[in-house]
Amino acid sequence: MSVNTVDRFQGQEKNIIIANLVRNWNSKDSHRMSTHITSFERINVAFSRAQNLLVVVGAQNLFSKVPVNLRAMDSADTRKLKVYSGIMSRLNQKGCFFPSSCLIDEPTAEKIKAEYKEANQNRGKKNYNNNKRFHKNNNREVKA
Structure with missing residues (x-):
């Protein structure tokens, strides 16, 4: 292939x-x-x-x-x-x-769309939290 x-x-x-x-x-x-x-x-x-x-x-x-x-x-x-x-x-x-529709029925297609949407929303939250954590860790004062 x-x-x-x-x-x-x-x-x-x-x-x-x-x-x-x-x-x-x-x-x-x-x-x-x-x-x-x-x-x-x-x-x-x-x-x-x-x-x-x-x-x-x-x-x-x-x-x-x-x-x-x-x-x-x-x-x-x-x-x-x-x-x-x-x-x-x-x-x-x-x-x-x-x-x-001959390959995938409507209920299955709707389920996949919902899972995809949820995964993207969770990915967005994860990225937001990672960015927040990154900025928090990089804004700490370094003490000698």
Whole structure:
């Protein structure tokens, strides 16, 4: 098994590829999308190197709206198309598109989210207490 970025994967092929597109933005942040997501060349590399199975993990509602830059074949012009939407539509028509609910049921997902939220809150408290202890210990006067 190997893990790589799209750029480092150029020219390689694997039996199975899992493309991780897990990322969510606020609608206000949509202008700051990574070129890994909006560049057709990178999408082509990510999605065309699987020999037997391609698994794409990502937020359907987000990616179906993402405009991708496509270069014209006969000029230097570019145009923006919602490529992911078309890919997802074709996969869905072929019966190859599965929602996350087929992998994990809603109660389990909610339980995991709650545990994650609690762990982050506890981590924040722990960091706060560690910082407080650090400052307390470093503010002591050193007596000779």
